[in-house]
Structures are given as C-alpha cells and as structure tokens.
Amino acid sequence: MKTFIYLGGLFFLNLITINQSVIPYQYSISILDCEAFYKTAMDEMVADQNSFMEKYLKGDEGDYARHYDFKNSVLKISNKKNGIVVLEIDFIHVGHFDAEKSVWHWSWEDADIDPKHAENYKKVKQYGIENACDKLTVKQWLGKELNAWEMSGAVNHILNGKGAARHYTHSEYNYVVFMDIRPRVD
Known part of the structure; x- marks a missing residue:
C-alpha cells in the first residue's frame, strides 16, 4: 500500500x-485507532451478548442446544430437556479462524457467498477502507483467536447486530453475528 x-x-x-x-x-x-476500535466494539458485543442471555436464555446456558444452519444463515436454539426450539436467529457468517494455522478468513472470500449478505460484507469492507483498518479489508491474515472475536465485534458494531456466537470443530472456529432474533411461541 x-x-x-x-x-x-x-x-x-x-x-x-x-x-x-x-x-x-x-x-x-x-482516522480511527483501529486497535482501540476493535477492543471497544468487542466490549460492546459482550454487552449485547450479556443482554441476549439475560433476555432470552433463562437459567444455565448448558440447558440449551444450538443448531447452526450455515446454508440458510439460521441458528436454532432448543431446550435440551424437551427439544423445543425456543429461538430462531438470523445471522451473518463473519468468518472462521483456522486454529491449526492461526489464520483468520473473512466469509466474503468464499466463492459461495450468500447474496443476501453481500451488501453487509461491502459495508464492513467500506468501513475498513474509510478508517484504514486493514484487518477489515484483507481477506485472510495471521492472528489469534482473540482477533476473531474482535472482528465479530467490529461486524456487530458496523451492522448494528444483536450479539455473536462461535461454532467450532477441533481445528476451525466459525463466528456469526446475530441480525434478527425471533422467540418461538408454539
């Protein structure tokens, strides 16, 4: 550059x-101090997450099962005792962190990008360009898991999300930001 x-x-x-x-x-x-922005955005995301837990998930978090549908960008949360879905959450897949290689990958680098999120990804990249925050504009880079949470916080802030979550396997952590939360009343 x-x-x-x-x-x-x-x-x-x-x-x-x-x-x-x-x-x-x-x-x-x-221009933003990008590192300070990432920390502040992550703190804001944690507050959103605490608010989410308080409002929607009564009791112990372990009482609930999470079912991620990455194809349709929907997270369903069900009660483990009776299997009833209590929440449906539309999310945007922020990206994934490869724990073995310590590499962050933005979801927008994926060729199978969900068209309904394309405009949101552009907003995030544009915010990065306008504020010279390279981590928001470079499709993959070396980092730590904390950086993945920071990127989730940044996306949560930029898109006015409602919290975030991580879905993981032994070597890859996927990060999502909640866009719409719908309590299920059956």
Whole structure:
C-alpha cells in the first residue's frame, strides 16, 4: 500500500493495489485507532451478548442446544430437556479462524457467498477502507483467536447486530453475528 499525504488539505490519499489495479480512495484525518476500535466494539458485543442471555436464555446456558444452519444463515436454539426450539436467529457468517494455522478468513472470500449478505460484507469492507483498518479489508491474515472475536465485534458494531456466537470443530472456529432474533411461541 502506498500512502500520499497532502499536508495542505484535510485528507490523505491512499492507493491500494488490488489484482494489479490501483484504486484510490480518500478518508478524513480523523482516522480511527483501529486497535482501540476493535477492543471497544468487542466490549460492546459482550454487552449485547450479556443482554441476549439475560433476555432470552433463562437459567444455565448448558440447558440449551444450538443448531447452526450455515446454508440458510439460521441458528436454532432448543431446550435440551424437551427439544423445543425456543429461538430462531438470523445471522451473518463473519468468518472462521483456522486454529491449526492461526489464520483468520473473512466469509466474503468464499466463492459461495450468500447474496443476501453481500451488501453487509461491502459495508464492513467500506468501513475498513474509510478508517484504514486493514484487518477489515484483507481477506485472510495471521492472528489469534482473540482477533476473531474482535472482528465479530467490529461486524456487530458496523451492522448494528444483536450479539455473536462461535461454532467450532477441533481445528476451525466459525463466528456469526446475530441480525434478527425471533422467540418461538408454539
């Protein structure tokens, strides 16, 4: 990335090389401290998550089973005792963290991107471009699991989400942000 600073004005001009093309963009001097933003957004997400738990999941979290449908971007939460679905949650798949390689992958890098979320992914990337937060614009990068939670927090903030969750296997952790929560009343 090449950066040119125009000291006489109120903007910086960056040139980004993407697929051998140079794309200019501008952003104001009040660029975010990205690391502080990630931490603040993660704290906000934790507060959203606590509010979610308090409002929707009464009792011990272990009383509930989670059923992720990544194809349809829906999480169903059911009561373990009777199997009744108590919540349906529309989510956006933020990305996944490969624990063996310590690599974060944004969902938007997937060729099978869900078209209903394409506009949301653009908003996240645009926010990253406008605020020079590279982690929001680079499709994959080396990191730690904490960074995956930070990216979930950033997406939760940018898209006005309602909390987040992680679904994991032994080597891959998938992160989602809740967009719409529907209590089931049968």
